[in-house]
Amino acid sequence: xxxxxxxxxxxxxxxxxxxxxxxxxxxxxxxxxxxxxxxxxxxxxxxxxxxxxxxxxxxxxxxxxxxxxxxxxxxxxxxxxxxxxxxxxxxxxxxxxxxxxxxxxxxxxxxxxxxxxxxxxxxxxxxxxxxxxxxxxxxxxxxxxxxxxxxxxxxxxxxxxxxxxxxxxxxxxxxxxxxxxxxxxxxxxxxxxxxxxxxxxxxxxxxxxxxxxxxxxxxxxxxxxxxxxxxxxxxxxxxxxxxxxxxxxxx
Numbered sequence: 001x002x003x004x005x006x007x008x009x010x011x012x013x014x015x016x017x018x019x020x021x022x023x024x025x026x027x028x029x030x031x032x033x034x035x036x037x038x039x040x041x042x043x044x045x046x047x048x049x050x051x052x053x054x055x056x057x058x059x060x061x062x063x064x065x066x067x068x069x070x071x072x073x074x075x076x077x078x079x080x081x082x083x084x085x086x087x088x089x090x091x092x093x094x095x096x097x098x099x100x101x102x103x104x105x106x107x108x109x110x111x112x113x114x115x116x117x118x119x120x121x122x123x124x125x126x127x128x129x130x131x132x133x134x135x136x137x138x139x140x141x142x143x144x145x146x147x148x149x150x151x152x153x154x155x156x157x158x159x160x161x162x163x164x165x166x167x168x169x170x171x172x173x174x175x176x177x178x179x180x181x182x183x184x185x186x187x188x189x190x191x192x193x194x195x196x197x198x199x200x201x202x203x204x205x206x207x208x209x210x211x212x213x214x215x216x217x218x219x220x221x222x223x224x225x226x227x228x229x230x231x232x233x234x235x236x237x238x239x240x241x242x243x244x245x246x247x248x249x250x251x
Contacts, residue, residue: 038250039205040193044186045243046178049217052166052236055136057128059143059162060154064118068103075101075122078151082126085146089139095130123154133166133236140164141233166236168214174240175212182244183207190248202249210243 059082063074079099087093104121130136143162146153153162190201217237 038199039247040190040250041245041247042186042189042193043243043245044182044184044189045241046182046185048174048178048240050168050170050174050238050240052133052168052238053131054167054169055128055130055133055164055236056167057136057140057162057164059126059128060123061126061146062121062123062152062154064121066119068120071120071122075124079124079126081149081151082124082146086126086128086139089142090135091128091130091132091139095128095132097127097129098125099127100125128164136164137166137236163234166234166238168238168240171212171214171240178212178240178242179209179244182209182242183246186244186246187248190246194248194250197250199250202251205247205249207244207246210245212240212242214238214240 061075061078061082063071063078065071065074083096086096102123102125104123106117106119106121128136140163143153187201194201215238216235217239218235219239
């Protein structure tokens with residue numbers, strides 16, 4: 001009889017041990033699943049002020065009339081005066097990237113409705129491309145001298161058609177440090193949240209990077225304008241901005 005009951009006792013003990021071990025494993029699994037659901041999503045911001053290192057300045061002059069030869073001559077004279085103005089103020093010829101001409105015959109346009117308009121328009125675009133940013137900024141504020149000399153500056157419908165663009169071309173050189181700063185900012189926000197909730201910040205669950213943006217540093221002032229509804233002139237003073245979004249586990 002004892003020999004018959006011994007295997008049953010051993011089997012029952014084995015089943016009990018298995019159930020206990022399984023319960024412990026299941027408990028740890030549920031605990032890990034619960035912990036994996038505890039995370040916080042935060043954003044980190046990094047900003048950096050820089051100065052533009054490239055100026056691109058399109059100067060557009062135009063002449064109009066009903067005699068094409070006369071209009072061409074007037075446009076050539078205006079272009080020559082602009083080139084003289086640039087040279088006089090220190091913009092060297094090698095900084096002039098291109099000089100393009102556009103001729104428009106309004107009578108050839110089927111959509112023209114004003115029969116009293118001057119027939120021909122000749123427009124020159126003198127494109128300046130240089131790293132002498134400060135010089136371009138200074139000279140671009142002196143174009144009233146061209147207007148005073150009788151030169152018609154064309155804006156093609158844009159108020160700032162003859163304004164320079166100031167660009168920062170060294171973005172790749174500042175990206176790593178800015179990403180580090182943005183991630184540090186995000187972790188500080190996560191630490192504050194964790195401290196308030198009685199938790200501790202764990203490892204990163206997921207992270208994503210926003211786009212790097214470059215805008216005029218005083219863009220808010222530009223958007224408000226000068227009180228007359230028009231924004232101020234572009235500035236070589238820029239601000240780079242990036243936002244990262246990070247999920248941190250909470251322990």
